[in-house]
Amino acid sequence: MGNFDQVSLLLLVLVPLAGAALAMFLPKDRPRDAWQFAIFVAVVCFVLSVIVFLRYDYGAGGVQMVRAYDWIGHPVNITLHFGLNGIGAPLVLLNGIVLLGAVLISQTITRRTRDFFVLLLALGAGVFGVFVVRDLFFLFFFYELAVLPMYLLIGVWGSSTDFGSFLRTKEYGAMKLMLMLVAGSILIWVGILALYVASSQAGDPTFNIDKLAALQQSGAVSRLTQMWVFPFFALGFGVLAGLWPFHTWSPDGHVAAPTGVSMLHAGVLMKLGAFGIIQVGMILAPQGAEVWMPVLIGLGTVNVIYGAISALSQNDLKYVIGYSSVSHMGYVLMGIATLHPVGLAGAVLQMFSHGIMTALMFAMVGAIYERAHIRDSMILNGLIKRMGTTTFFFAIAGLASLGLPGLSGFIAEFMVFTGAFRTYLPLAVLGVIGAAITAVYILRLLARSFFGEGDPQWDHLTDASPVEKGVGAAFVLILIAVGVWPAPLLRVINTGVESALAAF
């Protein structure tokens, strides 16, 4: 296995990329072949991600499975430098799981299927890439690669929403998402260049994260630079993490996207943002982080409350989940901003837990929409009668989302609150109130649309297909497993958290 460790991270990126490239040559008019090919690639990615996660030695900690390839040498010194830390490892696993689930669920894509999977796999490659590289150039490269396919994925295969008085078209959602995310990456790019300039002035121009971190510790990156660079990273990555008030792309984008893309996007892509804040912002500009964290936790708390209240007032099932994602990403941001080991570990666990549960919710809502052609929770009712399994899976995900003990969400949120109570007590209290609102909208939604008397107009609905049931069952099992036995994840996360907080 020693040799495998040398190339495992490279494979994680190459397999989906090569899959995307090969898929271009599939016949155009055989959607099923394209789907099966994508499943094959996604299964390989999933297996790789599991192996990589298991091979990560939490006892040793630090950055593992390191492998660097020269890319552009002097004078800018960019290397294709792979390496995984304890925060990246669980997220790699998450991406492996959600990517496979999203590909499976996308069975229903029958138009330009081949192109769809080309873009979806490219997106998957980008996400893997961000989690496993140690060079800012490539981190940004993969970050943009993950954002790039979204415009077409939503614009071509998405759906528009009619609000009666106005129409939210898929083109609008796609363009808004794309422009806001790329606007965020302007800040990231400038921040990266600023760090590069600092390293260049110190005589060792580099984009390498480890070298830049060492440089920072030696005092070569001035406090002033860190002070202005950190908000650039926090806002830039924060846009993708759904940071209030730059979250508005997220509900519109998620709703407009086809099911599989919503799953990946809310499930994994938003985590890139939070990951970036930790991996780049906190590690490379800790002095700036220390100063700005109170602001970030304030915004994170607004996220929690604002997202929850917005979800409360939505009728469209997908918008409810979209705003609930904004709310839950708020916990992640709060956890990060505590700069407390328990809070930060909770944030990372929340990323994993939210990734699974939100993907599950989008998958189930997709299944309902596929059959009922409507997502309005005021019109849908009594779904349990015809779609029992779907209801069951959605309910479990909902319960995880409101923090029911025994499911993954509880532990994650509990840890975030523990961290926050020790650092910012009043905001932690507000966070708990947010969790209470979550319970209101989730339970109300369940009561209104899923349980109760069913309208005869829904009698024609059929329950989830075997593929959907399989994906749902697997995701539910993961939610429960992490809920009752989080140790395998947490011990890896804790090593990552330790090194991330070492600079403070």
Added chain:
Amino acid sequence: MPIDYTANLHLLTPEFVLTALAFLVFTVDLFLPESRKEWLAGLSVVSLVAVMVVAILMRPSGSVELYGGLIVVDSFGLFFKIFFLAIGVGIIALSVEYGRDRFEYRGEFYGLLLFSILGMNLMAMSRELLTAYIALELLSFSLYVMVAYGLREARSNEAGIKYIIIGALSSAIMLYGLSNIYAALGTTFFAGIAEELMLPGTVSPVLWVGVALLVVGLGFKLSAVPFHMWAPDAYEGAPLPVTAYLAIGSKAAAFALTLRLFAEAIVPAVDRWDEWQLVIAVLAAITMLLGNLVALAQRNLKRLMAYSSIGHVGYALSGVAVLGSDFALAAKSVVFYLVVYAVTNLVVFAGVTAYYNRTGQDNIADLAGLADRQPFVAATIAIGLFSLAGLPIFAGFTAKFYLFAAVADGGFLWLAGVAIFASLISLYYYLQVLRQMYIERPANPDHAADEHGSPEDHGEVHGHGDHEEAPVAPMPRPSLLLTATMGAGLLVVVWLGIYPAPLLGLIDAASAAIVPLG
């Protein structure tokens, strides 16, 4: 010391060969029947490749001056020569099918193209202002004719007239600038200017006027804002391959000249005189902002590409502004950017030409539904535009990152920030083109109603189903030559995006030849 004007003359063999071949093309044209004019395209490509081979075989080691220092043969010039010749091959590939239907005198077109390449080669080799000026005029005069080549098109003729008037004006301005520089410094040699500048007290108002007018003249050729107003009209009116040539060739040549001029005449004295950096930086900033902002309002593809290329000139100029700090890095990043920009634009224009040859349309809205009608053409244009917008895994991302890193490193972090912001603006209009090709449906009278009509339709559509069967007018396949050009271009765009190291190595060697000694 008397100067031996014939020393090392053999090193100019590639240029002599190119001139002879251009005349050969003109001569053969007289005897070829109309149906065989394609042979001239073949002959021109063979000539260009032959010149490339000759240039590589006859390269001297190190730099060798000719005509007493008017012209130099070095690795910088060689790199650009190969680059220009390759651009020429690409433009010919674009012209063959287009010219068959739309050029009156096809044979002469190829001859003119060869002459313009000769001009570009000399621009990259000149070490003296007047020689550079003459080379530039050789390029410009060929271009004036080529822009007006669509003989029965009023648009093209109008563009030609506008271009020649503005071009003549800018040449006059530039010439006056040169005379001022000569008045202030008493020399027109790049090295001589550098020597004079390094002496104390030589920066006089007359010199400032001279350099400013020179920059204005170059600005016209580069179509930098505020000297860009000819570009959109000329681009829109010119035949498509010529539009591509304007966007790629003439820009690259003007930058080759600019780079050598700054490297050898102005950068060596940067310790004494550095105010020009800020001037160029501001020029770059307004060029990229205005070019990209105005592009937002365009409806015509060629005009869009004109403004987009203005924006890209702004990025490349920002690299020129930092030549004074880390010269090697800045020069390298600008040259790399130019190559990537040229290849990417060639890809886009190949796609647009393929579309235009079959449909005769060049408005953005005409592209609607292209992804269903000709997926490869649509994908080619899409990838080209993604690369121009600076998205990975395409060459544009790598080139922009490299260039902006150099700009930031050179002390102009704000300029890098402006450039990155300008890229965001450009993404919007590139996405609009993508939207037409991939999301919109062709404007078909039968389906126009249900497409833009009732909202309940949108509420139901889930990306498949209702619209699936909507028939799309098929578009005939593009010609084999254009398909091959697009394919080759795409490969290079991806290759430079994921593995630019070999090309950067070549550029390293090329820019090493002009590293200022001071």
